[in-house]
Amino acid sequence: MSNKSNKRFYRVDSGHDFSVFMDRGQRASLHNRWTFEIAWEVANKVGGIYTVIRSKAYVSTEEMGDQYCLLGPYKEQCARTEVEEQEFAVGNPLHTAVCRMRERGYQVHTGTWLVDGNPQLILFDIGSAAWKLDEFKQDLWSSTNIGIPHLDIEANDAVILGFLVSEFIGEFKRAAEELNAGPPRIVTHFHEWQAGVGLIAIRTKQINVATVFTTHATLLGRYLCAGNTDFYNNLSSFSVDEEAGKRQIYHRYCMERAASHLAHIFTTVSEITGYEAEHLLKRKAEVITPNGLNVIKFSALHEFQNLHARAKEKIHEFVRGHFYGHYDFDLEKTLYFFTAGRYEFSNKGADIFIEALARLNHYLKSSHPDVTVVAFLIFPAKTNNFNVESLRGHAVTKSLRDTINEIQSKMSKQMYEICLSGRLPNTDELLTKEDKVKLKRCLYALQRTGLPPITTHNVIDDWADPVLACIRRCHLFNTVHDRVKVVFHPEFLSSTNPLFGLDYEEFVRGCHLGVFPSYYEPWGYTPAECTVMGIPSITTNLSGFGCFMQEHIADPLSYGIYIVDRRFIGLEDSVQQLAQYMYDFARLNRRQRIIQRNRTERLSDLLDWRNLGIYYRQARQKACQVVYPDYVDDDEGVGGRTINYPRPFSEPPSPAASRHTTPAGSRHGSDDEDEVDEEKELAELNINK
Numbered sequence: 001m002s003n004k005s006n007k008r009f010y011r012v013d014s015g016h017d018f019s020v021f022m023d024r025g026q027r028a029s030l031h032n033r034w035t036f037e038i039a040w041e042v043a044n045k046v047g048g049i050y051t052v053i054r055s056k057a058y059v060s061t062e063e064m065g066d067q068y069c070l071l072g073p074y075k076e077q078c079a080r081t082e083v084e085e086q087e088f089a090v091g092n093p094l095h096t097a098v099c100r101m102r103e104r105g106y107q108v109h110t111g112t113w114l115v116d117g118n119p120q121l122i123l124f125d126i127g128s129a130a131w132k133l134d135e136f137k138q139d140l141w142s143s144t145n146i147g148i149p150h151l152d153i154e155a156n157d158a159v160i161l162g163f164l165v166s167e168f169i170g171e172f173k174r175a176a177e178e179l180n181a182g183p184p185r186i187v188t189h190f191h192e193w194q195a196g197v198g199l200i201a202i203r204t205k206q207i208n209v210a211t212v213f214t215t216h217a218t219l220l221g222r223y224l225c226a227g228n229t230d231f232y233n234n235l236s237s238f239s240v241d242e243e244a245g246k247r248q249i250y251h252r253y254c255m256e257r258a259a260s261h262l263a264h265i266f267t268t269v270s271e272i273t274g275y276e277a278e279h280l281l282k283r284k285a286e287v288i289t290p291n292g293l294n295v296i297k298f299s300a301l302h303e304f305q306n307l308h309a310r311a312k313e314k315i316h317e318f319v320r321g322h323f324y325g326h327y328d329f330d331l332e333k334t335l336y337f338f339t340a341g342r343y344e345f346s347n348k349g350a351d352i353f354i355e356a357l358a359r360l361n362h363y364l365k366s367s368h369p370d371v372t373v374v375a376f377l378i379f380p381a382k383t384n385n386f387n388v389e390s391l392r393g394h395a396v397t398k399s400l401r402d403t404i405n406e407i408q409s410k411m412s413k414q415m416y417e418i419c420l421s422g423r424l425p426n427t428d429e430l431l432t433k434e435d436k437v438k439l440k441r442c443l444y445a446l447q448r449t450g451l452p453p454i455t456t457h458n459v460i461d462d463w464a465d466p467v468l469a470c471i472r473r474c475h476l477f478n479t480v481h482d483r484v485k486v487v488f489h490p491e492f493l494s495s496t497n498p499l500f501g502l503d504y505e506e507f508v509r510g511c512h513l514g515v516f517p518s519y520y521e522p523w524g525y526t527p528a529e530c531t532v533m534g535i536p537s538i539t540t541n542l543s544g545f546g547c548f549m550q551e552h553i554a555d556p557l558s559y560g561i562y563i564v565d566r567r568f569i570g571l572e573d574s575v576q577q578l579a580q581y582m583y584d585f586a587r588l589n590r591r592q593r594i595i596q597r598n599r600t601e602r603l604s605d606l607l608d609w610r611n612l613g614i615y616y617r618q619a620r621q622k623a624c625q626v627v628y629p630d631y632v633d634d635d636e637g638v639g640g641r642t643i644n645y646p647r648p649f650s651e652p653p654s655p656a657a658s659r660h661t662t663p664a665g666s667r668h669g670s671d672d673e674d675e676v677d678e679e680k681e682l683a684e685l686n687i688n689k
Contacts, residue, residue: 018059018614025065031631033185034176035068035620038165040158040194042072042121043082043113047342049191049216051525055294058117059613066120069094071168073161074109074123083121085111096175098122101168116294124164126157136163140197143204146254154194155252162197170207185210185628187620192216193252196259203262210623213263214289217273217522218280219256223247225347225520232542232567235279257281265623270544271551273522287619290548291523292612295532295604304534304601305594311510312336314502319374321394322487325448326480329372335586336511340378340504341526345466349517349540350377352575354467357484358474359579364483364586371586374485376511377467381490383457390456390499400442407435452478455488456499509533512593513585517564517578518543534601536560538581541567552606554646560600
């Protein structure tokens, strides 16, 4: 092989070879190994854990087949649309255990989850066991001295779910022993404190099964960060019992801490969360289980670039309407930045994002006045519906577009008829006086006296809203002189949205840069989603995603992953660094941005569950070996290669495996996204070797 080929980075060389384990449960069946994954968000959309469980379901079922089952609460509103109810086959220990639970008076729903992989699931109706709540709480108190306040409904529901799960696991173990010759090897994997009571109950009842507990974010950590404390620099000095008591979450904290200590194997989703758990929960994680995504492979070489162009055009339409009357910037030189997530103003870094936008505005006005940045902030907040000015803007631009289309259609017919008569038409014949009047009416309607609105909705108590207060303080008012325009959209996007008309995924694809300067972010699905879509992003070294990228990529910046330091430097320096990153990105030309998007999209394999699923398997195997000393993993060491992305060499930027489907390359000197000069790529990105 030539030296040139050796230098290149190929997708197929990255990650762990998890595919060797995807046998639809043949190995698990041979070893009589069963895996149960328990979470409050199984078929119940609440937050990020739902995304983890749902997206991981495919690789879990490919690995374990029918030896894998999800357990959670039955929430009818979600289950109606996401669950296909059906009974397990007679003779299956799952069927026997479910029947025995029903005999005890509990309502249990079984079936498959209508997501990729169609995993089996068992959902327990919390209300059907409410009559035993006092008994469950007494058992918990007797065994652990953890008392649950009567008024904490969420904690009471967690207790009911936990004891139902422990009873079910006990019944399943007995049924499996009755129906099979050898003893079953059972692994139970619990996510977060809401499911952790089940682990506590299993261990205190001495049900001999392997247990794994994963914390995605510690309870106390989230509360402490929301309180504007210098969290990471004071982690070792917090009096955890006192801090939890002050915030009236001591009982929840005890449930989480007990689950983490009773588990045979404790895992967290990132190194930064492991560091946090070590100090707040007082246990070091044995395995780090980073979160992945189901990455869609494109058969055509540049399909993701085409999707970006189509989605960007839809955002263009929104911008034309929103900024009518002040539409004095060139959309070809306009960049779209965005941030999105739960409305945790400081934790998600919205405060330093807005502050950095104000500085970026100054930089661009001083040196690049022809470049415009439109920054979108998408956080769900309480609103009174869309504001009239936003809707009016889209109405008047639609009216103008419809009028022009009507005139254009009439003009083409008139031109055709006149040309048939053997002469060229003059201007007055094509654009009549009536047409000019219609156009003038539309132009007058486009005039506005005020500035374009900052927000698309009427925000309740807008004077107290932290985003709007920060925007006012930084004087980002969307004036004609501002090179940074701000749009606060206080609800999640959907394709039925009358302003955007595109869902979140399309919106992300249409933007140029995602900005997520979080202070507290145990993982960070938003920058991960950007990466798999080929959109560069800004993250921090306090997010799990940022730490993961720093660990596995030699030079994240050259792959379009900008990592702001929020851990080892002061807040002012972090704001300055973020503003500089955004300014550097705004100075890139179109060709440089295309190269960077191609580079970013190459990282998608790094975040694919087909690679990251190996960490969950390692945690389960370790738990098995603790409880079942005779258990030997036949495949130990297989697929254990370390993921490591070197600094990129110039390489055609899409899957090598799909190259044979690609049409001929574009002409030399064109701006097409597939044209990348191998020797000059680094130089064009202004990155020094």
